[in-house]
Amino acid sequence: MAPLVANYYLTYRCNARCHFCDIWALEPPKEADLETIRQNLVDLRRLGVKYIDFTGGEPLLRAEVAEIYTEAKRLGFITSMTTNTILYPRRASEMKGLIDFLNFSLDGGDAETHDQSRGVKIFDTLVESVAIAKSLGEYPVLNHTVTAQNYQRIAEVAELGLRLGVRVWLNPAFTAHSNYNSKKNPTPEIVQSIESAAKQYNNVGYNKAALAFIEAGGNDTNNPRCKAVDAVIAISPDDKLLLPCYHFAQTGVPINGRLYELYRESEIVEEYRQSQGKLSVCEGCTVWCYLIPSFFKGVDKYWWLNQLTYASEFLARKQFLQRA
Numbered sequence: 001m002a003p004l005v006a007n008y009y010l011t012y013r014c015n016a017r018c019h020f021c022d023i024w025a026l027e028p029p030k031e032a033d034l035e036t037i038r039q040n041l042v043d044l045r046r047l048g049v050k051y052i053d054f055t056g057g058e059p060l061l062r063a064e065v066a067e068i069y070t071e072a073k074r075l076g077f078i079t080s081m082t083t084n085t086i087l088y089p090r091r092a093s094e095m096k097g098l099i100d101f102l103n104f105s106l107d108g109g110d111a112e113t114h115d116q117s118r119g120v121k122i123f124d125t126l127v128e129s130v131a132i133a134k135s136l137g138e139y140p141v142l143n144h145t146v147t148a149q150n151y152q153r154i155a156e157v158a159e160l161g162l163r164l165g166v167r168v169w170l171n172p173a174f175t176a177h178s179n180y181n182s183k184k185n186p187t188p189e190i191v192q193s194i195e196s197a198a199k200q201y202n203n204v205g206y207n208k209a210a211l212a213f214i215e216a217g218g219n220d221t222n223n224p225r226c227k228a229v230d231a232v233i234a235i236s237p238d239d240k241l242l243l244p245c246y247h248f249a250q251t252g253v254p255i256n257g258r259l260y261e262l263y264r265e266s267e268i269v270e271e272y273r274q275s276q277g278k279l280s281v282c283e284g285c286t287v288w289c290y291l292i293p294s295f296f297k298g299v300d301k302y303w304w305l306n307q308l309t310y311a312s313e314f315l316a317r318k319q320f321l322q323r324a
Helices: 036-046 065-074 088-094 110-117 123-135 151-164 188-200 208-215 259-265 267-275 289-295 301-323
Strands: 005-009 051-055 078-083 101-106 141-146 167-172 204-206 234-237 241-242 251-254
Touching: 005 036, 005 289, 036 110, 036 234, 036 251, 036 259, 065 078, 065 088, 065 167, 078 241, 088 123, 088 188, 101 123, 110 123, 123 151, 141 151, 151 167, 151 188, 151 204, 167 208, 167 301, 188 208, 204 208, 204 301, 208 289, 208 301, 234 259, 234 289, 241 259, 241 267, 251 267, 259 267
Parallel strands: 005 051, 005 234, 051 078, 078 101, 101 141, 141 167, 167 204
Antiparallel strands: 234 241, 241 251
16 A cells, blocks of 8 residues: 655754754754755655655755745645744745645743743744734644643633634644653643543644544554554655654665665565564654554554544634634
8 A cells, every 4th residue: 555644854953942852953964955855756656645744853944945845736745834933934925825734833822831842932923924824825723732741721722723813733742752851741631631622612623543542552562553664754854764754763774766666665664564563662652743644554443533533623624714
């Protein structure tokens, strides 16, 4: 079966200093040029990928980001971007119409909370970015990571979304990720708070399969649900195929213009395909950018809950936009 998603890391550079992430402190590798990215996009299309999340770091730090998205749309991909919004006001016009799912990262419902978490003063820029995006006919969503530190304040984020006229998407924080301070996440209290907020506010959404997976204890290496290699292709800024995923990459294989052949025919990809979700680092994992695509592979309760999530979210967004 074809992979569904490409998590394409355009850069590891970041202009925020979030307390829960250390990617901004790492030495960034040399980034692949535009022609290399174009070739990889062609191969991703050949492999059957339908959805590309161009990510980072901060993706808007790439000078050619508009050209990259233009090429992706030309090839027929569904695209997404999550940005901290620092650069969005100055780059919004060139990105108009190129991003199908535009997400603005939000850590709190007020400037003090958000800016403290992000390590820079950007709350006002986020608010400005929402207004700019809406004026351009875009439909931004506030992407809020729910942690052990903020789960009791989800209502404040929901209220901010209502004031700004946008939806809020709640993501439980990852577990067992070496780059994130999330060892206490997620907890049953976090799950309860997310479900409660979604019932109370019509502009709040979350993934039902994700919460069920948390309650089951995350990925079980003896009976793995993760299909990271089958469902997702992860590419690094320096043109490497990351296996089995970015967060727990055991290796990065240089692509060198042969992504199609590498993914379809190489022994190393097959090796990681056979071990996906079974490695010791995979125990208890809840890294949603790989697990949620995995839920589309294989029919079980997580498949059904995932389908229900996206069907209900599509309807909810439509109704919310009609009222906005």
